[in-house]
Amino acid sequence: MKTRRTLIYGVALTLLGALPALAESPSTDHLKISVDTVWTLIAAFLVFFMQAGFAMVETGFTRAKNAGNIMMKNLLDFSMGGFAYWAIGFGLMFGVSNGFTGWTNFFADFDNSTIDGQWGFTFWLFQVVFAATAATIVSGAMAERTKFSAYIAYSFLISLFVYPVFGHWAWGNLLNSDNANSGAWLAHRGFIDFAGSTVVHSVGGWAALAGAIIVGPRLGKYTKDGKVRVIPGHSMTLAALGVFI
Numbered sequence: 001m002k003t004r005r006t007l008i009y010g011v012a013l014t015l016l017g018a019l020p021a022l023a024e025s026p027s028t029d030h031l032k033i034s035v036d037t038v039w040t041l042i043a044a045f046l047v048f049f050m051q052a053g054f055a056m057v058e059t060g061f062t063r064a065k066n067a068g069n070i071m072m073k074n075l076l077d078f079s080m081g082g083f084a085y086w087a088i089g090f091g092l093m094f095g096v097s098n099g100f101t102g103w104t105n106f107f108a109d110f111d112n113s114t115i116d117g118q119w120g121f122t123f124w125l126f127q128v129v130f131a132a133t134a135a136t137i138v139s140g141a142m143a144e145r146t147k148f149s150a151y152i153a154y155s156f157l158i159s160l161f162v163y164p165v166f167g168h169w170a171w172g173n174l175l176n177s178d179n180a181n182s183g184a185w186l187a188h189r190g191f192i193d194f195a196g197s198t199v200v201h202s203v204g205g206w207a208a209l210a211g212a213i214i215v216g217p218r219l220g221k222y223t224k225d226g227k228v229r230v231i232p233g234h235s236m237t238l239a240a241l242g243v244f245i
């Protein structure tokens with residue numbers, strides 16, 4: 001116990017002694033950017049973990065025969081959507097604005113040998129997991145009644161165009177200072193979305209509603225006289241764990 005206390009005191013004194021040196025160091029700005037980068041990466045990993053939550057909720061509330069299909073959809077909507085967002089979506093969302101959407105930074109490329117390039121890549125990673133979240137929300141609304149190929153095509157399109165365009169209207173001035181006056185017209189009119197309740201979840205929710213209207217209810221959900229027939233999920237444990245995540 002005494003040894004542990006001595007070690008803690010020693011580490012604390014060492015850190016306190018280093019503070020004046022950090023304050024005078026010319027690399028203080030780099031240190032701040034590095035801390036921001038680490039924190040943003042942690043946040044990105046946590047947002048990506050939501051993919052697991054959505055997959056577990058959807059799988060738990062559907063029948064066992066469709067579990068593999070749902071898991072693959074949640075894996076591939078990130079893979080296909082992430083590629084679309086890297087190639088086109090990120091440029092539409094954060095490129096130099098033409099007033100409606102961005103038109104530069106397609107096929108996003110960052111120089112990781114510089115601190116600014118490292119931050120740019122971190123920012124892209126943080127945004128691509130948000131794009132994946134918007135895409136995967138739709139999966140649950142159309143579970144057990146959507147062709148796999150159609151869902152993958154949708155994931156590609158929402159990450160390529162739909163989410164980035166609305167994201168540009170609200171967040172387009174976050175990365176590119178050239179958009180301070182011309183981009184993000186919603187933000188310039190006082191619209192604020194700190195964490196994506198509208199840009200991410202509302203966009204995904206409206207897309208899910210449109211999809212549910214188009215495909216209709218699951219086969220066997222209603223009897224011939226219009227009464228609702230219960231189709232129980234195969235694992236409430238998975239569903240509950242997904243809700244917690």
